[in-house]
Amino acid sequence: MRRWRTRLAMVVMAAALILGLPAMNVAYGASRPDPPASRLGRMLAHLYGLGLDTVSGVEALRGVDVRARDDGWAVGGACVNRGCTRERTLIERWNRRRWSRVSSPDVTALQTLTSVSAVSGRDAWAVGSYLTRNDDAIRTLIVHWNGTRWLRVPSPDPSASATSGLNGLASVTAISGRDAWAAGVVAQGSTVLRPLLLHWNGTRWSAVPSPRKTGNSQIGSVSAASAGDIWAVGTYGDAGSHALVEHWDGTTWRIVAAPARPRGQVQLTAVIALSARRAWAVGAVCPDRCLSANPPSHGVIWRWNGRRWAPAAPPRAGAASALSAVAAASATNAWAVGEYCTRACALEGLPVKAARLMFLHWNGTRWSRVAGPSLGRDPHLVEGVSALSRRSAWAVGQICIRNCTLASSPVTRPLMMRWNGQRWRSG
Numbered sequence: 018m019r020r021w022r023t024r025l026a027m028v029v030m031a032a033a034l035i036l037g038l039p040a041m042n043v044a045y046g047a048s049r050p051d052p053p054a055s056r057l058g059r060m061l062a063h064l065y066g067l068g069l070d071t072v073s074g075v076e077a078l079r080g081v082d083v084r085a086r087d088d089g090w091a092v093g094g095a096c097v098n099r100g101c102t103r104e105r106t107l108i109e110r111w112n113r114r115r116w117s118r119v120s121s122p123d124v125t126a127l128q129t130l131t132s133v134s135a136v137s138g139r140d141a142w143a144v145g146s147y148l149t150r151n152d153d154a155i156r157t158l159i160v161h162w163n164g165t166r167w168l169r170v171p172s173p174d175p176s177a178s179a180t181s182g183l184n185g186l187a188s189v190t191a192i193s194g195r196d197a198w199a200a201g202v203v204a205q206g207s208t209v210l211r212p213l214l215l216h217w218n219g220t221r222w223s224a225v226p227s228p229r230k231t232g233n234s235q236i237g238s239v240s241a242a243s244a245g246d247i248w249a250v251g252t253y254g255d256a257g258s259h260a261l262v263e264h265w266d267g268t269t270w271r272i273v274a275a276p277a278r279p280r281g282q283v284q285l286t287a288v289i290a291l292s293a294r295r296a297w298a299v300g301a302v303c304p305d306r307c308l309s310a311n312p313p314s315h316g317v318i319w320r321w322n323g324r325r326w327a328p329a330a331p332p333r334a335g336a337a338s339a340l341s342a343v344a345a346a347s348a349t350n351a352w353a354v355g356e357y358c359t360r361a362c363a364l365e366g367l368p369v370k371a372a373r374l375m376f377l378h379w380n381g382t383r384w385s386r387v388a389g390p391s392l393g394r395d396p397h398l399v400e401g402v403s404a405l406s407r408r409s410a411w412a413v414g415q416i417c418i419r420n421c422t423l424a425s426s427p428v429t430r431p432l433m434m435r436w437n438g439q440r441w442r443s444g
Contacts (some may be wrong), residue, residue, distance in 0.1 A: 040277075063134040076107060077415035078431045079176060080132040080143070081401040087113035089403065090162075091413045092143045093431065094129030106130045106160070107431070108167060110145065115212070121160060122169045126150055128158055132199075133189040139164030142217070144186035144199045144220045155183040157215070157221060159189075159199060171268070173215060173224045175203050184213060188249075190241045195219030198265075200249050202235035208303075212251065212263070214270065227263065228272045230254070234261055242290035250285040250298050260285045260319075262298070262326060276319065276328050283317055289351070292325035297379075299340035300352045316340040316355055316375065319383060331384045334375050335359045342412075346404040349381030353434075354402045354412050363441050376441060390434050390441040396421045396431055408438030 076095040083089030097103045106128055108121040121143075122131075128147035132398040135141035141162035146155050159172040174184040183204035191197040195216035210233040214225045227236075234253030241247040244398050245267030253261045260283040262273045275283070285300040298321075316338040318329040329421035331340070331353070338357035345351035356372045374389040374397060399414040412434045419428040434443050 021199050033082075033181045063268050075427065075429050075433050077398075077400070077429055078107065078109070078413035078433070079400045080130065081403045081411050081413040082133045082135050082141070083111055083403045083411050084135050085138070086405070087111075088135070088138045089390060089411065090133045090135060090141055090143070090433075091116065091401070091433065092130035092133045092145070093413075093415075094145075096169040102126065106143075106145065106158075108133075109431070121167045123147075124158060124169065130158070130160070131186065132188045134197070135162070136188045136191045136197075137192060140191070140194050142189045142191050142197055142199070143167070144189040144201075146185040146201075154178075155185055156182065157184045157199075157201070157213075159186070159215075164207065170222065172199075172222045175213065175224055183210075187216070187236065188240075189236045189237050191249070192241050192244050196244050196393070198239050198241065198247060198249075200236040200239040200251075207310070209233060210235050212261070214239075214249065216295065225270065227270050230261060230272070236261070236263070237285070238287040239286045240290040240296070242292050242296070246290065246293050248288045248290045248296050248298070250288040250300075252284050255294065259283070260300070273326065276326050281314075283319075285319070286339075286341055287302070289343045289345045290321075291345055291348060293387070295348055296321035297329075297343050297345060297351060297353070298326070299343045299355070301339035308408075314339060316353075316377075317358075318343075318353060318377075329384060331377055332386050334386060335373065338375055340375070340377070342399055344402045344404040344410070345379070346406055346410070349379070350404060350407050351379035352402050352404050352410055352412075353377040353379075353384070354399045356398065371399070388440065392416060392432075392443055399434070408414075408436075410436035412436075412441070 072183050078091045078093035081091040091109045093107045095107040103126045105123050106121040108119045109116045112118050124147045129227040130143045130145035133143040143160050145158045147158045156174045157172040160167045161170050176182040186199045186201035189199045199215040201213045203213040212227040214227050215222045216225050230253040230256045236249045236251035239249040249263045251261040260275045263270050264273050281302040281304050283302045285298050288298045290296040298319040301417050303315045318331045319326045320329045335357035340353050340355035343353045354377045357375045372387040376387045377384050378387050402412045404410045413427040414432045416432040417429045432435035
């Protein structure tokens with residue numbers, strides 16, 4: 018068991034910005050020199066019990082998609098035993114009155130879901146990854162809702178072998194019953210990370226070539242405005258130093274230039290595409306490679322105007338901040354969510370007491386801060402957001418209820434927050 022945990026720890030650490038973006042090695046005044054760069058990297062290390070023998074119950078939601086007033090989905094993972102040597106997928110459904118858990122398929126003893134996207138009440142996709150305990154490999158996990166139940170669908174694992182392989186999915190966007198995309202990362206060789214793009218054609222999932230960048234690179238979020246207009250964002254370079262932006266025009270993926278000379282290094286964690294002339298991307302800007310020993314980072318928002326990406330002007334919050342998710346219901350109604358620190362703190366994938374939730378709203382003219390829900394003193398973390406209308410939006414994440422540090426085996430529960438047109442409320 019200990020050797021297996023150690024080998025998985027090496028895989029997760031090498032993956033850095035993979036799988037469960039929002040993922041960011043954001044500088045929050047931390048003194049630790051080099052923690053895992055991705056939220057899910059840290060979350061996997063936590064949930065899977067790497068070096069931890071006394072983890073209690075841990076549950077977290079990482080993705081949400083509410084497409085109608087009476088139909089929505091939220092996905093994540095949940096430990097099922099002490100020590101978290103087993104983790105199951107977690108799926109909850111909204112029926113206009115309440116959220117309820119829905120049975121979902123598990124492949125092995127350890128798996129998690131990171132993103133969900135629905136076409137209709139009878140057609141939805143969720144993606145994530147699972148660990149093959151016998152061969153110490155991480156592989157893609159895709160499940161489909163057919164209107165009655167969730168079923169696992171075969172998915173490509175380009176680097177899979179009998180004894181190794183790293184293939185993880187962070188995001189999914191569904192366009193129609195015959196068109197969907199999933200994105201993440203694949204490890205080629207022992208150290209090189211490349212973007213992983215998978216396409217659903219109505220019959221099967223297949224890998225689609227992605228443009229190459231120098232060094233390691235990965236995609237953390239994908240969003241479609243139409244079948245011929247899809248955006249994917251992530252990072253590339255040393256420690257995820259630079260923003261990676263790719264676009265699908267219906268035929269090929271190509272790299273799109275980032276804004277010229279950004280002040281600091283930008284890591285993008287999420288994207289939402291509305292039309293050919295409008296898309297938003299969010300993340301954080303760091304003085305140098307977003308390493309934890311650097312000065313504080315701040316949330317960043319980019320806007321696509323049909324010709325180029327340009328920085329927007331999000332309001333600053335606290336001593337440091339980072340945005341983890343973005344959603345839009347229309348050109349005049351968008352939400353970006355994340356965390357900020359009123360003083361020095363280190364967000365390394367788990368809720369911390371010094372962090373606060375950050376909600377930003379776009380009204381068609383500017384971004385402004387909106388007060389979050391009252392959650393008491395329990396540390397919390399937001400990881401996904403979905404916007405339905407001016408009076409309805411949802412955000413999900415996790416709230417820590419006991420032992421709220423990695424070293425003391427935290428106990429977390431799913432966190433759901435709802436915008437009713439006037440304020441955010443939990444539950």
